[in-house]
Amino acid sequence: MKKTLQERLAILSDAAKYDASCASSGTTKRDSSRSGGLGSTEGSGICHAYAPDGRCISLLKILLTNFCIYDCAYCINRSSSNVERARFSVEEVIWLTLEFYRRNYIEGLFLSSGIIRSSDHTMEEMVRIAKELRTTHNFRGYIHLKSIPEASQHLIEEAGLYADRLSINIELPTDSGLAKFAPEKKPGNIRKSMGDLRLQIEAANDPTLQTKRRKKFIPGGQSTQMIVGADAASDSTILQTSSRLYGSYSLRRVYYSAFSPIPDSSKNLPLIKPPLVREHRLYQADWLYRFYGFGIEEITSARPDGMLDLDLDPKLAWALAHRGKFPVNINRAEREMLLRIPGLGTKTVKAILVARKHRSLRLDDLGRLGVSIKKIKAFIVAEGWSPHSLIDSADLRAVFSPKPEQLTLL
Amino acid sequence: MTVAACLDTAANYDEWRNIAKAMLVDNVPPKEVDWNYQARDSGSLLDTLPTTRSHSAVKVITVPKEFVPLAEKVICHSNPQRFDLLYRLLWRLQSEKKLLEILSDEDVVLAHKMEKSVRRDSHKMKAFVRFKEIPEPDQLSGARRKFWAWFEPDHFIVERVAPFFQRRFTDMDWIIATPKGSAVWDGTALTMSRDPAVKLDTDDATDDLWRTYFANIFNPARLKIKAMQAEMPKKYWKNLPEADLIPDLINTAEARVQAMRERQATMPPVFHERLQAVVKTEKDKPPEAAGSLADLKHQAEQCTRCDLYKNATQTVFGDGPENADIMFVGEQPGDQEDLAGLPFVGPAGKVFDMALDLAGIDRTKVYVTNAVKHFKYIPRGKRRIHQKPNMGEVRACRWWLKKEIEFIKPKLIVALGATALTSLTEKQQRLSDFRGKEFPFGAGQKLFVTVHPSYLLRIPEEDMKHVETEKFINDIRLVKKLAIAS
Numbered sequence: 001m002k003k004t005l006q007e008r009l010a011i012l013s014d015a016a017k018y019d020a021s022c023a024s025s026g027t028t029k030r031d032s033s034r035s036g037g038l039g040s041t042e043g044s045g046i047c048h049a050y051a052p053d054g055r056c057i058s059l060l061k062i063l064l065t066n067f068c069i070y071d072c073a074y075c076i077n078r079s080s081s082n083v084e085r086a087r088f089s090v091e092e093v094i095w096l097t098l099e100f101y102r103r104n105y106i107e108g109l110f111l112s113s114g115i116i117r118s119s120d121h122t123m124e125e126m127v128r129i130a131k132e133l134r135t136t137h138n139f140r141g142y143i144h145l146k147s148i149p150e151a152s153q154h155l156i157e158e159a160g161l162y163a164d165r166l167s168i169n170i171e172l173p174t175d176s177g178l179a180k181f182a183p184e185k186k187p188g189n190i191r192k193s194m195g196d197l198r199l200q201i202e203a204a205n206d207p208t209l210q211t212k213r214r215k216k217f218i219p220g221g222q223s224t225q226m227i228v229g230a231d232a233a234s235d236s237t238i239l240q241t242s243s244r245l246y247g248s249y250s251l252r253r254v255y256y257s258a259f260s261p262i263p264d265s266s267k268n269l270p271l272i273k274p275p276l277v278r279e280h281r282l283y284q285a286d287w288l289y290r291f292y293g294f295g296i297e298e299i300t301s302a303r304p305d306g307m308l309d310l311d312l313d314p315k316l317a318w319a320l321a322h323r324g325k326f327p328v329n330i331n332r333a334e335r336e337m338l339l340r341i342p343g344l345g346t347k348t349v350k351a352i353l354v355a356r357k358h359r360s361l362r363l364d365d366l367g368r369l370g371v372s373i374k375k376i377k378a379f380i381v382a383e384g385w386s387p388h389s390l391i392d393s394a395d396l397r398a399v400f401s402p403k404p405e406q407l408t409l410l
Numbered sequence: 411m412t413v414a415a416c417l418d419t420a421a422n423y424d425e426w427r428n429i430a431k432a433m434l435v436d437n438v439p440p441k442e443v444d445w446n447y448q449a450r451d452s453g454s455l456l457d458t459l460p461t462t463r464s465h466s467a468v469k470v471i472t473v474p475k476e477f478v479p480l481a482e483k484v485i486c487h488s489n490p491q492r493f494d495l496l497y498r499l500l501w502r503l504q505s506e507k508k509l510l511e512i513l514s515d516e517d518v519v520l521a522h523k524m525e526k527s528v529r530r531d532s533h534k535m536k537a538f539v540r541f542k543e544i545p546e547p548d549q550l551s552g553a554r555r556k557f558w559a560w561f562e563p564d565h566f567i568v569e570r571v572a573p574f575f576q577r578r579f580t581d582m583d584w585i586i587a588t589p590k591g592s593a594v595w596d597g598t599a600l601t602m603s604r605d606p607a608v609k610l611d612t613d614d615a616t617d618d619l620w621r622t623y624f625a626n627i628f629n630p631a632r633l634k635i636k637a638m639q640a641e642m643p644k645k646y647w648k649n650l651p652e653a654d655l656i657p658d659l660i661n662t663a664e665a666r667v668q669a670m671r672e673r674q675a676t677m678p679p680v681f682h683e684r685l686q687a688v689v690k691t692e693k694d695k696p697p698e699a700a701g702s703l704a705d706l707k708h709q710a711e712q713c714t715r716c717d718l719y720k721n722a723t724q725t726v727f728g729d730g731p732e733n734a735d736i737m738f739v740g741e742q743p744g745d746q747e748d749l750a751g752l753p754f755v756g757p758a759g760k761v762f763d764m765a766l767d768l769a770g771i772d773r774t775k776v777y778v779t780n781a782v783k784h785f786k787y788i789p790r791g792k793r794r795i796h797q798k799p800n801m802g803e804v805r806a807c808r809w810w811l812k813k814e815i816e817f818i819k820p821k822l823i824v825a826l827g828a829t830a831l832t833s834l835t836e837k838q839q840r841l842s843d844f845r846g847k848e849f850p851f852g853a854g855q856k857l858f859v860t861v862h863p864s865y866l867l868r869i870p871e872e873d874m875k876h877v878e879t880e881k882f883i884n885d886i887r888l889v890k891k892l893a894i895a896s
Binding site: 016036038061071079080194198199263264265273351 | 511512513515516533536537539540541542555574577578579580582597618619620622623624625626627628629630631632633634636637638642650652656660670673675676677678682686711712721745748749750751789790791794
């Protein structure tokens, strides 16, 4: 008997949940006040709900089908798994997107798919969904499409006209890891599609001779995801891969997804608790690289095994390993150095730079700017405050290390 | 002595501003104003204003431009002190012009805190309003559908946020009802009411689909309850159709994960075996021998003779006709070549094309390749910085270059830069010893040496750049002559 829409929604959202990307931000601003249609994107994304896994639910994240001819060990939809299989029709995905959107459950659609015999057929259906949402239904919400590997160039180009973002997952940080766990995926082809997308984005951004207007082509850019903890790659390897991806393909985001047990899992993979803290540290390191002027080597050189310290955030770990650079005078130091002080974010640094023009800042001024005095005081000099030997004390690390807690089995 | 300043509405900036201005003109210090709304019974606003005070001579009230947007948000806060705080800021701003820049000042801090709270509440309203459809018994197709939502904001934000919903849900009629006022959109006008509304109990069948989605998108192996509650505090739960699933999802999570772990690996389904059989026959095919230049190019795509393939996008093989008389050899692909998969298409390629053009050489008739076929670089933020290939890499890639020469059999080979020269002559040489001259090469072929066009791009000084570019163009003109002669 054919499964009901609700049953298939259950299967095809369960199948989609291991993709961490949920962003609905970073695209062009637009709304329906002129078109009289449905939908808007106004800069920052909106998370319409949170699941108990702490992840934001912003988009309707589903697969068109979870039938797949690939056998990627880490994936719930791999061909050797006995999970239930289902597929949506083009019309069903459109209907679900619009009805969910009308009730303000979501910002838009994130559509991916298993790889069935013909990549082009799958990609064609995905493009048709995006196209009909935009043209027939006058939908201006967010659309993120996953590129199907090996799909024809012209379909990717067409997808880019309707989607806000396209992505293809690199999955694992090394080619050898991918060869082991995802034998059918070709790392070279993944890089090639990212390169093609970057060229297309740049070509669309070049104003033509006739008009200054730029063509619309995935205004939300491209992103990718790496699975953390399925293979033996170190944090240093992972972050180096990220920096390469950011530099090479102008990715908006690299997502890190802690490898997590899946139903009917492959016996070739570790039965681990998902390394959530590690995932969190990688995101912090990624931020330090992109917004705080840190080099990857600086972040990962503290330990010989290339792993980040799980107990401390990477900025604090760097500061503790480079105590000679502290204390930093909060009233005089340059922006670059302020950004390296543990406990100061980019916004606070901006506020400090403005505020210190008018008066010399004291510890309690910083407190009012929302800074944790406890965290910062060993690293700074402020009006009326000097840490003296606090920065050199041997047990400074202990001050920041988390309290030991009872571990659960597994 | 205190002066009563009575406001009609809870969060109307313009109303507050008019009274505050009048107070300021009258020199009423903040401590003496007693702000409240709803308490006024009758009479015009100005009646309540004191008249006994001495007006300061023609007072011009100025505020920095950041004040208005800040005050427009702060006034929506439900804290009864908001009017007072804003007046205090206004008062102080008359003498302390830069007050708002002192982000550590107590009043400024408080204003920003309240502003932040209003912003957050507005953001959560955009996120957590849930529309339910009001079914119309005989809805004509194409008629506007009707929805309504109940929401309980912390602050007086309905008027602020309603235009967002108008811009977004333009093609449907809707009502957002809250205890702090309501907004109604009918396709032509957005109407506000400041009266508290009452909650209706209605059902929408689509909520069940949404609940199905919510339950299944949750990953039980990564329970992070605090992270969820930080962003979706419990106070919002009672109006979210999905929220009553949460306790059960949390309670059963561990058992579900445990069950996943304990389950024995199952036998793969039949279609998997069929797929694997296909993969196996493809793998068992013997590797093809390079019978043509196209085969060679195809083989080079899989090259792992050195480590450069790991970080590059693709092999950038030579490009041009198999019967070309001239073969140009550069150093290695750059950023653009790496993305496009073609040699000399980036900035250096433009210089190269320009020189060929001036010398009267048709690029489509020559073969263009590189000594090293993968891009070597280090990432720096959003760009890639070119790195010179080392001897090992040049040596590893020479294998391909030799094969290319064997297939093309060019009469003249042009080395562009030192790396190409090194690769072709198989030893490290000084470019200046060879430049602009012709040497016998291989079996009756000739080698000509000049600089790499990217060298010209790196010369900072304009005059020097001009001289060197002319020199390069002359070299390429010489290439044309040599090619005709041979």
